Amino acid sequence: MYRYDEFDAAFVRERSAQFRDQVQRRLTGALTEEEFRPLRLMNGLYLQLHAYMLRLAIPYGAMRGEQMRHLAMIAERYDRGYGHFTTRQNIQFNWPKLKDVPDILDHLADVEMHAIQSSGNCIRNTTSDPYAGAAPDEIEDPRITGEMIRQWSSLHPEFMFLGRKFKIAVSATEEDRAAIKVHDIGIQIVRNEAGEAGYKVLVGGGLGRTPMIGKVLREFLPKADLLPYLEATLRVYNLFGRRDNKYKARIKILVHKLGIEEYAARVEEEFASLDKSPELDADEYRRIAAYFALPAFKAAAEESVLLERMQREDAGFAAWVKRNVHPHRQPGYAIATISLKPIGGAPGDATAEQMRLMAAVAEAHSLDELRVTHEQNIVLPHVRKDELYLVWSKLKSQGLDAPNKGMVTDIIACPGLDYCNLATARSIPVAQNIAETFADPAMQEKIGPLSIKISGCINACGHHHIGHIGILGLDKAGVESYQITLGGESTETAAIGERVGPGFSYGEVTGAIETLIETYLDQRETGETFLQTYRRVGLTAFKETLYAAA
Numbered sequence: 001m002y003r004y005d006e007f008d009a010a011f012v013r014e015r016s017a018q019f020r021d022q023v024q025r026r027l028t029g030a031l032t033e034e035e036f037r038p039l040r041l042m043n044g045l046y047l048q049l050h051a052y053m054l055r056l057a058i059p060y061g062a063m064r065g066e067q068m069r070h071l072a073m074i075a076e077r078y079d080r081g082y083g084h085f086t087t088r089q090n091i092q093f094n095w096p097k098l099k100d101v102p103d104i105l106d107h108l109a110d111v112e113m114h115a116i117q118s119s120g121n122c123i124r125n126t127t128s129d130p131y132a133g134a135a136p137d138e139i140e141d142p143r144i145t146g147e148m149i150r151q152w153s154s155l156h157p158e159f160m161f162l163g164r165k166f167k168i169a170v171s172a173t174e175e176d177r178a179a180i181k182v183h184d185i186g187i188q189i190v191r192n193e194a195g196e197a198g199y200k201v202l203v204g205g206g207l208g209r210t211p212m213i214g215k216v217l218r219e220f221l222p223k224a225d226l227l228p229y230l231e232a233t234l235r236v237y238n239l240f241g242r243r244d245n246k247y248k249a250r251i252k253i254l255v256h257k258l259g260i261e262e263y264a265a266r267v268e269e270e271f272a273s274l275d276k277s278p279e280l281d282a283d284e285y286r287r288i289a290a291y292f293a294l295p296a297f298k299a300a301a302e303e304s305v306l307l308e309r310m311q312r313e314d315a316g317f318a319a320w321v322k323r324n325v326h327p328h329r330q331p332g333y334a335i336a337t338i339s340l341k342p343i344g345g346a347p348g349d350a351t352a353e354q355m356r357l358m359a360a361v362a363e364a365h366s367l368d369e370l371r372v373t374h375e376q377n378i379v380l381p382h383v384r385k386d387e388l389y390l391v392w393s394k395l396k397s398q399g400l401d402a403p404n405k406g407m408v409t410d411i412i413a414c415p416g417l418d419y420c421n422l423a424t425a426r427s428i429p430v431a432q433n434i435a436e437t438f439a440d441p442a443m444q445e446k447i448g449p450l451s452i453k454i455s456g457c458i459n460a461c462g463h464h465h466i467g468h469i470g471i472l473g474l475d476k477a478g479v480e481s482y483q484i485t486l487g488g489e490s491t492e493t494a495a496i497g498e499r500v501g502p503g504f505s506y507g508e509v510t511g512a513i514e515t516l517i518e519t520y521l522d523q524r525e526t527g528e529t530f531l532q533t534y535r536r537v538g539l540t541a542f543k544e545t546l547y548a549a550a
Helices: 006-028 033-041 065-078 098-110 142-153 223-240 251-258 260-272 278-291 305-313 315-324 352-365 385-396 428-437 441-447 506-523 530-537 539-549
Strands: 045-047 052-056 082-085 091-093 168-171 185-191 197-203 215-222 325-327 333-338 349-351 370-372 378-384 452-455 469-476 479-486
Touching: 006 033, 006 098, 033 045, 052 098, 065 082, 065 091, 065 098, 065 352, 142 168, 142 185, 142 223, 142 278, 185 223, 197 223, 215 223, 215 260, 223 251, 223 260, 223 278, 251 260, 305 315, 305 385, 315 325, 315 333, 315 385, 333 385, 349 352, 352 370, 352 378, 352 385, 378 385, 428 452, 428 506, 441 506, 469 506, 479 506, 479 539, 506 530, 506 539, 530 539
Parallel strands: 168 185, 452 469
Antiparallel strands: 045 052, 052 091, 082 091, 082 349, 185 197, 197 215, 325 333, 333 378, 370 378, 469 479
16 A cells, blocks of 8 residues: 655645644634635535534545554544545544644644545545455556546645536446546546557546536546646646636536537647656656555465355355455455445444444454445455455444445435535435335345435535435425435446436435335346336336325
8 A cells, every 4th residue: 555755744744733823823813714714625624514524535545454543543532433434435524623623633644644635626535446456357456546646636736726626536447436427537547459558538527516427538548648638637627617606617517618529629739738758657657556566465265165154154144245245356355345334324424443443354354454435335455255254243243244235225425414514404314214214134135236325415425416316405495305316327337317306305205215116126127226127117117106106
């Protein structure tokens, strides 16, 4: 895994010291809240509905056990004993006191972590495939590219004050596990006809008020050209994007207005004018790549007799393996997903005790690596098959054994009106009600893979647009109203969900989801998933039964 160099360490410490002075001035009244706002946002600090919220940056979602253990300490000492893992592969603390934030940042710096550029109109935390470096189907480790982008974008003088926030994601497989098509810039590592690795670049994706799927900007970009090409892409956006209306200020609006052909032409013109120094870029790539060398795997047989035996003897373990364990590139190893979606829990939340347990399990059984996913779960990327039962047993002791990866109860939800001052409706209780309704493991198996995503406002932090079933909570004359969309998807077949019709009240929305799932079960053909059935029969079949039952 990547370790900070001298520049990184000094940069983070200096920022922490600067912010300590800024906080002190705010506490004494020397700075008003309006004056303090841009300063705190540059350090990941928001003012939420009830308190400040601190969002940390976790580059491409990767952590060591020591870092997770530090998050547990912060949750216990400075918050209310838990943290919330987000769809940006980050973590948020919802209850820190302003006076304590500088101390929290110092603690983070002790373990090579920070909150810089996790908010504000800048390039945010670059996300990636949580299976990076372990996936058998990847061309190369996308975290290397993610780290290059992090170093390039951190405090970039041209892009610290963009028209709006800017998000980049990187994938290296045909199966898109990083949702690159709904990012401002999506990068897929591909090979050209000569077998050389390079980048397919997409631009103009995003959710929020105007959801759009990204368009192909370059089919193949040589690796050495990545950073200057990103610079050209952002320069065009920075020069021609709107700043008079924040709802029209994202790059997707500019790409839509100009058309992808015109936008691409302007990028190519800007790119041609830049000094590229490809050899220097190649050297830097090799330097960074060395930090992501494969870990020291122990020799292990491809198949595990112990694993097979424990699946036969323990049905709970067998269910977890079926849903939460995935193939690994190394013989005898597997990738394991820790679900942060227990029945009745708040999606993405983890207690300090659970964080410490995950840290210990990663150190003992996953070569000291963990990954936060954009689905608000945690991945152990390198687990020996012989140790999976022991890992599961340890996770079970803290309620981290839910066998529901990709299932109806693996719900993504933003904090909603329980925490966020932008929210117009509750998200967490809706997710809890739906999960409790479909808690029966047999029912979950009958339904099969199904993605439900919930947002508490139009900003779409819960990614509702790309849920197979999406739920958007709005305020309608002082009453919560929930719109439902169907057919959304975040992977390589990404699509924006279609709105079904009028919204449902808080008390009606769970029943509406039950009706939609019953319709799917009635309509599906053998072996079909919810999404496959929806794409075959279309919106009307679901709409008719939904409103007939309303």
